[in-house]
Amino acid sequence: MSLKFCWRTTSLLATATALLISTTAPKAHADIPDENYRPILEHLLGTVMPPKLDELNGATSNLADGLKDFCSDPDADGLLEVQGDFHSAMDIWQEIQPWRMGPLVANGRDQHIEYWPDKHGTATRQFRKLMFNKPAAFTDPKQLSDASAALQGFPALEEVLFDDKHSDQLIAADEDGVFLCQYGSAIATNLVRLTGEVRDEWPAFADAMRNAGPDSMDYATAKFAATDLYRALHEGLLIISSQKLGRPIGTDAKDASASRGESETSKRSLRNISHNLIGLFAIYDGKWGDVGQEGKGLSALIDSSLLDRSFRLNWQTVQDQLDTLPPSITELLDQPDGYQKLVDLAGQIDLLTSLVENDVGGNTNLGGGFNALDGD
Amino acid sequence: MRHQRREFLKLMGVGGAFTLLPLDIARAATTLSIEDRAVYISASAGDHDDYYVSAFNASGKILFERPLPGRGHDIGLRPNHVDVAAVERRPGLYGLILDRHTGDVRAKLHCPENRRFYGHAVYSNDGRLLYITENDFDHARGVVSVWDAVDGYRRIAEFNSFGTGPHELHLMPGGEQLVIANGGLHTHPDQDGRTPLNLSSMEPNLSIIDRKTGKLIHQAALKHDWHQLSIRHLDVASNGTIAAGFQYQGALTDQVPLVGIWQPGQDIRPMEAPDTVQHRMVQYCGSVRFDASGTVFGISCPRGGLITFWDAKTNNFLTHIAAPDGCGLAATNRTGEFVGTSGLGTGWRMDAIRRKRIELPDSSLKSLHWDNHLRRIEA
Structure with missing residues (x-):
């Protein structure tokens, strides 16, 4: 993908998203009954994650x-x-x-x-x-x-x-x-x-989340338990941007260093990010490879199909962009425009982060409270 | 939320600030416990950039709300007096002295042009002097200003806080010394007054100064590896033990302590919760409060929606209780018991010993977003 096209795509998507936010804002903060969060917990924690943990152990x-x-x-x-x-x-x-x-x-x-x-x-x-x-x-x-x-x-x-x-x-x-x-x-x-x-410990943890309620000292409401999933999605993107990409990018092209990336000895720092995105998107979508079901993750709480489609499109664009890059930052930086591509990728991840904060956080009411967002 | 508040005020037949209401008549006829007579006071907010100082009783019934010109933060209580000091959060320009029973404004404090208030204030034990943390932003220096409450709240002195970005301050036992949490963050009003400008070089510390001379008596910092742990909030037990909560300015994945205990003259002792709790603290502590016995302290973590409790005798983590967006924390008169408030409008009574949480029953509490800090007044 050419740089020019990449920038233009990002810009267009950002604009489209901004328009969507402005047109759907009144619905964005409508109260969501606590019970609506429970099926998402059930699906993601009870159905989706256990087979993935089996897969990891295997x-x-x-x-x-x-x-x-x-x-x-x-x-x-x-x-x-x-x-x-x-x-x-x-x-x-x-x-x-x-x-x-x-x-x-x-x-x-x-x-x-x-x-x-x-x-x-x-x-x-x-x-x-x-x-x-x-x-x-x-x-x-x-x-x-x-x-x-x-x-x-x-x-x-x-x-x-x-x-x-x-x-x-x-x-x-x-x-x-x-x-x-x-x-x-x-x-x-x-x-x-x-x-x-x-x-082995996951089922008990999942039960604690699924049984959220006034009697639980760990999770007071299902919504509060779902906040941990939203936070994982949000923080996952922040970590990709600030650490997995931010550390190798450094302050400028001269300061860039692939060795500050993750798994660079096995030359898979960008491959890691691609797989991070798969796991993160499952939180939103509810489907993870052959496991789970589309639309049963946090996206189940988004009542605007336009917003949902926009989010999916933006996410897919980043995933597609990653697919065009080599698996490691070392190899990318060896390309003449490699540094700029790396910076662009970080920009795209940042765009996803802002979409998660605005679209997902706003529409699911999981984006944080008064003190959590702006404390002192 | 604003709508709910208006409805509530309509029901009460009043608008704006109103006088401390008598408690329920049936309960008033009986002998009220100390806690039943307690009043809780805090900065708060509505849904539309409208800010208040609000008070509620032990069941969560709002007693008054006084509009503020900007977002408040903590409330300073003048001993044996009706005055309470509400200082604007950083970078603050105003301070209001309010009547604790009615919310009526009794005096106004204006921050000098080259200073900004930082949200926290404390009175001397005799109630004569009020101390406020401020930012001398042109010199990246923290100061503690001194205001004479018996002379119309005249600003009479200013001391060095011995650090950058001073935040919460408290009197030490005996009342002659002030302990200040210097958060280490330099900010400047030209750059919004909140964005940190010195993340790579910040040097937070805890400092104790003589409240009459401003002389530095003790100071302690964390090891250099942890220099991005902004020491922001603290409380002091009656035996002089200081508990502090940190806010980490580094990476989300860095493993750093977020709580410390300090015996002046010694090093700050960092404390960590079990990993699953530590992770849910999300590198950020809000309020710090000792219980009535001084043996347990609570530290709120609004980003993680937790209140963590710690044993001050053994310096160990005790337990945690879920509290979505919970931040304000005040000790009741019972050992291990606290009242907490949330930015989502909820209030709870929490027992750190038995690990219990009960929501305050009066729904009027839910009409506001409760801000960082909560104070309890025994009526």
């Missing part, structure tokens, strides 16, 4: 099994296969990652699964030390689970599997390679445990 199990096989007889093809398993697990994790709530954040799980952003370079520092000492404890999944979060999740495994030097060592099966393989296996097994815990 993908990490597959990764762990693959690593075990690879380590028994390492070679280049085997490494490629395991890298493929890593990508599959990472794809579904990136879809689930923005649903930052309940069991996903309990006990720091989201950080243990993926410690990122690592602002102080903790992982690199600790990894270097690890390779120097090669402590046996790090090859034991149980002991690894007590280690620093920076050394026990996807980024650490990415370092093992995708760093060129480590790849060579893995295949050579020298002393470092053997340790890396055992350590990588321990990480994968630890991920199976972590994702299994999330899956």
Whole structure:
């Protein structure tokens, strides 16, 4: 997509949305009965998420099994296969990652699964030390689970599997390679445990949300419980813009650095965002791949089909734009107009954020209250 | 909401501010408990940029509402006197001294041109002096102004707050020192007066000054890694323990404490809730309030719709109670009990020990958006 076209599309969509907001504003803040929020909670938390958590756990199990096989007889093809398993697990994790709530954040799980952003370079520092000492404890999944979060999740495994030097060592099966393989296996097994815990704890959390009411000290109303879903949608976009794109973009083209992006060692920082958007859109739409049903997410509360269509169109435009880009920021920045494309993408994500705030937040009455939006 | 309020006022047969109404006649005939006689007072808002200071009783019945020229924030209570001070939130220009029973205006405070009020005020224990946090915006410096309540609220002095962006302030036990939460955020009225201009270099702190000389007595800051934790609100227990709530200016995913306990002379001790609660605090604390015993304090988190409760003896998280858009928080006379208010119009009585929440029954409360802070007056 040419830059000019991209800007024009964004501009047109923004204008169309502004018009829609102005024409539908009176309906936007009509009271919605609390009971209307309950089917959405039921659908998203009870129907949509559980199979996705199964999928994540299955993908990490597959990764762990693959690593075990690879380590028994390492070679280049085997490494490629395991890298493929890593990508599959990472794809579904990136879809689930923005649903930052309940069991996903309990006990720091989201950080243990993926410690990122690592602002102080903790992982690199600790990894270097690890390779120097090669402590046996790090090859034991149980002991690894007590280690620093920076050394026990996807980024650490990415370092093992995708760093060129480590790849060579893995295949050579020298002393470092053997340790890396055992350590990588321990990480994968630890991920199976972590994702299994999330899956197992989810139903009780979903019940607490679905049973929102005056007697619940956790969720006073169904609307209030649904606010957590809206917040996940909103914050998910903010995190993409400010961290996943904002950090590599830096202050200008000279300051840009792909290495500040997520998963750049496995060259999938933009692929991550694409999968984030799939998980986020499920909150709005109610359908996530083969799971769920269209129109049963937050969109069920939008009583303007025009607004709904506009939102979907805008979202699809960003997804389409992402599909035209390479999977990593490194590759994008290698293109002559790569930096501008990256900036444009951030602009499009920001547009989605504003649509979520105005259209979704306003029409679902989930956009925050007097103090939440403008406190001091 | 405005419509509801008008209907309510019509029912009462009054408009604008009105006198403190007697409690229900049947209840008045019996001996009222201390809590039944309590009056709660707070800044509030209608639906159309209309702002008030409003009072309600223990059941949530609105007693008066006094229109304000702009959005208020906290209310300062003059001990043993009818005066209460409502200072405009940052960047504020006005302060009104109101009669706590009627809402009538008793005096007006005007902020100097080169200063802006920051929403919080506190009286000396003898009720003679009123202290207000202000922004000396041209010098990115916080100040505490001193106003003589017995001399027509004349501005008589100004002290350094020893930080940027001072916000809430309280008297320390004994009444001779003031503790100030310097939020660390520099703002300037030329740039809307609210947008932070120094996120990368902010240095929040807690400072204690002598209220008569302005001399710095104690100061503490968080470690540099947490310099974007704006220390905004605080409360002081009778034993001098200070509880503080932070507002994080960094990334949503950063893992930072949002609550701290400070014993002057020591470091600020950061406190964290379990991950699932910490996450729902959304990097933002609103009000801080100790209970009547000084052993429990509550911290509201309006962005997450939670009130969190903390054990001041063990410095541990105690529990949390859902409170959509809840922010205002006042302690009742019972251990572990608080009344909270919401920007959505709701009010609750909350028991932090037994983890219970009961909505205040009178529907008149719902006619307003209740602002950041709530004060309780024992009648």
